Amino acid sequence: MASDPGWQDPLAGVPLLSTRHVTAGERWIFSAGFNVDPGLNSTGRIDSEVADLRRLAESGARVAVLSHQGSHRDGTATALDHVAGHLSRRLGRPVRYVAENASDAAVRAAEALAPGELAVFGNTRHHAGEERGDADLARRFALLGDRVAVGGFSKAHRAHASNTGVLRLLPGHAAESLVTEVRFLAPWARRDDGVFRAAVLGGRKPEKTLVGLVHAMRTCDLVVPGGVVLNTLLRARGHELGASDAGSRPDACLDAVRGVLAGPARARLHVPRTVWAAPVDGQRIVGAARPVAVADGVPVGHAVVDFELEPWAAESLAGAERAVLAGTPSRYLDGQVRSARAILSALSGSTDRTLLLGGDTVAELPWAGPVSTGGGSALQLLATGTCAVLDALRENTRRTAADGSDPADDNVMDGVHT
Known part of the structure; x- marks a missing residue:
């Protein structure tokens, strides 16, 4: 098969922490993606950063860890003391917890760190400006530091204050967790002639529509929408959907789907003839689901919770040479498993050629094949060959070179003294 002549290494021009000599006393900010609940039910996003944090500590660096959990928008952001405790156990050394991160007290705490000492600072999403990429924040x-190590691939697609924002101010390097995920996903981003590609897009996050669907319809041969992606598609086609979940950015997603339906597309789009709808109170299922013909519309007070996979789509999925499943297609944890089981069954013969994306997807669905917990970051990388943090790291290097300085040396960038 001929390789895609337009494909480029996503890490080209990105400075790597693994090649950076670290000396005792250096002050580092480690921008992580520890979006892990206080129950520590899944610690992979913390564990993936342990090797770099250990190397920095053993080299005598003073490390201020910045991360997030939950969201300011819906009030789910929590303290991160559970992260500090888990890191202490994994690293075999005390890891302090500093509840603040943008105050004078937080700066003093960072300056007081001893060589080899690490501290987890407060949840960056306690600030509304984090997710806006606020420059002042x-x-x-x-x-909190003089240079930045950027991990947290799960948020690499987001231009937030704690990753791309600080990279406009301080010299930065890509941590190994970020590099490992990008290298793992790079082959999936290639476009090889004659390869039949399929994408299953579910869940409720807007990037599954705004990035995933828009991209997949141009580059894949088959697209199977589920979750809010399917709900938005059905709305765009004029179907009544009762109280079905519209997601967090319904207008933007609806506009994107209308654009997809009006424009040229490579992929064949799966639109089920039958969905399963259940009575809901808000989004809580309060009664038994039943099959509903899409053409008849979903009754008032009911929501789509699952759908029937058409036989032709199951056959196409079974023959896919590359398949990506991003987002759970149904309300799987609520017992609505029809479409998910049909899709996983169709893909079961090609587990080495099927990739599951996203923390929730990987946690919810039974799957023994390749996975990436990146979710939106992985979608953006597959769609564009890059993501916001990689672009910021490349720009960081160009800016440093333009200043005539070495990224390994102390710098002054955009008025922040390092």
Whole structure:
């Protein structure tokens, strides 16, 4: 098969922490993606950063860890003391917890760190400006260190204050967890002639529509929408959907789907003839689901919770040479398993050629094949060959070179002294 002549290494021009000599006393900010609940039910996103944190500590660096959990928008952001405790156990050394991150007290705590000492600072999403990429908040974060190691591939697609924001202010390097995920996904981002590609897109996050569906319809041969992606598609086609979940950015997603339906597409789009609808109170299922013909519409007070996979789509999935499943297609944890089981069954013969994306997807669905917990980051990388953090790291290097300085040396960038 001929390789895609337009494909480029996503890590080209990205400075790597693994090649950076670290000396005792250096002040580092480690921008992580520890979006892990206080129950520590799945610690993979913490564990993936342990090797780099250990190397920094053993080299005598003073490390301020910035991370997030939950969201400011819906009030789910929690304290991160559970992360500090888990890291202490994994590293075999005390890891302090500092509840603040942008105050004068947080800066003093970071300055007081001893060589080899690490501290987890407060949840960055306690600030509304984090997810907006607020420049003033980024400037406060940047006072916690002199250089940045960027991990947290799960948020690499987001231009937030604690990752791309601080990279506009301080010299930065890609941590090994970020590099490992990008290298793992790079072959999936290639476009080889004659390869039949399929994408299953579910869940409720808007990037599954805004990035996943828009991209997949141009580059894949088959697209199977589920979850909010399917609900948005059915709305765009004029079907009544009762109280079905519209997601967090319904207008933007609806506009994107209408654009997809109106424009040229490579993929064949699976639109089920039958969905399963259940009575709901808000989004809580309060009664038994039943099959509903899409053409008849979903009754008032009911929501789509699953769908029937058409036989032709199951056959096409079974023959796919590359398949990506991003987002659970149904309300699987609520016992609505029809479409998910049909899709996984169709893909079961090609587990080495099927990739599951996203923390929730990987946690919810039974799957023994390749996985990436990146979710939106993986979708953006597959769609564009890059993501926001990689672009910021490349720009960081160009800016440093333009200043005539070495990224390994102390710098002054955009007014933040390092």
